[in-house]
Amino acid sequence: MIYVQLVVSGLLLGGVYALISIGLTLIFGVLRVVNFAHGEFLMVGMFAAYWLFQLWQIPVYLSALVMLPAFALFGYLVYRLVIRRTMGQGDAVQIFATVGIGVILQNAALVLWTGDFRTIRSAYADAIWRVGGVQVSVPLLVAFIVAVAVTGLLFLFLNRTMEGKAIRAVVQDPIAAMAMAINLDRIYLWTFTIGTCCVGLAGILLAPNYPIFPAIGISFGLVSFVVVVLGGLGSMVGALLGGLIIGLVEVFSGFFIATDLKQAFYFLVFVLVLVLRPQGLFGQRGAEMVGFGRLV
């Protein structure tokens, strides 16, 4: 029974990780920009949920709907003001522009809301659903379901709509896409905005389950890099499966070896993947260099 419990916990945690990582992989897949501020975007989402709940008692799942336009605006501004100017520039510009955004967001949160750990006190935060002898945390289950749903929706969007097809065309060959009258700048803007909304949503859904403080973005950001590299940068399905694998690795190593070391294990997984199979499990070979892959 303990194994079933561990697998269930691992998969639920993995779903959370997948949800965090989808936005990162989408942005990388299309813009070829690794957003080092990704974890801080998540932290902003968590604080948004916290304050909406604290000030106006808006339930977390409702605030997800309220906040989506705000995240869209946030993504729009970050793209317009910073990311756009880094496109086609060297590694130094791309890496440190987003690192800088991360530093700004994390410390702005520290200034505004101090470094205190905050938690959302609500009934469903600790809601547990018992099936047989297995315990399932309800908020994590919701996050898991949303992760699968978001992946599914993005899949449909990319495959069935004209905009989605334009995004995929840009991924395959930006120059050819441009020749087909696709506005690259607009595609990048759209993608960055959608990716930001995904991670903001993830932040809101995680808010009931985790302590909320300015530096939490660092650990979640690192997890999402691990997940995305494992799954293959730029691959949606890879992010989902990579998230599940990392969730399982964390839960099992935490249980059998040492809780304090569980993160060390998935970082080792990360380095091994980077070294042995840098394209990840589902990424296209060479995607980690400069080449172009496919999203779905």
Added chain:
Amino acid sequence: MMAMRDWGPRAALVVVLALVPLTTSNNYYMDIIVQVFMWGGAATAWNIVGGYAGQFSLGHAAFFGIGAYTSSLLFIAFGLSPWIGMLAGGALSALFALIIGYLSVRLRGPFFTLATIALAEVLQILAIYWRGLTGGGSGLLVPFTPGVAAFMFESKRTYAYVGLGFLLATLAVVHLIERSRVGYYLVAIREEEDAARALGVRVLRLKLLAIVISAFFTSLIGTFYAQYTLWVEPPYAFSLELSIQFALMVIIGGLGTWVGPLLGAALITPLNPFQRAWLGAAASGLYLVFYGLVLVLVVLFMRQGIAVETRLAFRRWVTLRRRLASG
């Protein structure tokens, strides 16, 4: 790259630096001077990999931490002089750099950066986990027993000169690298890795060399830090913030320039929040918001950093003045 005519300004800078600690006996200002030398040395070491070879490591805190812990642990456990412990730490860092480098030099751009972040995180987690050895999250206190052999001094001015020694040693190594074949190879790798490889540059070997040299000196600065503050803790000594700080100073000062990292350190350190704990978390956060903003603005609008941009501005001004003079 630099020609022989740079000897003059560089020698002059060294003289000026040597005079700086004599200008004050105020402990507060002296502390800033010590820190400028210390962080300037660390940034100069980072610049070998980040600036010259163009490989942006955000895991250099690992080498800093290894240096700080190795010498402090050897001193506390066996009474070994930190001067020797420092070399042991340097050797250990160089070895670790060889491992990190071997695993990650094939990765390019942000992937190299991610791998270095992950490896430094692993070390941080291990340092917190092995409480018996490292003191865990609460850190390690080095007992204050002043003396030359113990690498501890009563006066901050002495620390300033020792720190200056470390800084100058690092600057001297970079000076030599700049003038050697290795320096040109590294820049070739930075500018166009594939072309450099095609021309016969042994890319992987040279990247490894750059990381190892850089790690060794970062580790020495780590020991100096431990001897100066007499306290090391994993959440700081192995932190991503620290790695970002090294990179930040170099980028603001000028990537791949000799004087840039020191310039960056001199600009950043006086406002360093870590020495202003009395201001509280909110105020130090405000400084870091400012640094983040500066980082973004510099990479977007002053790509070459302050050292190069200033030189260019000066040249433009000289040309303009000549033109005006000649009518």
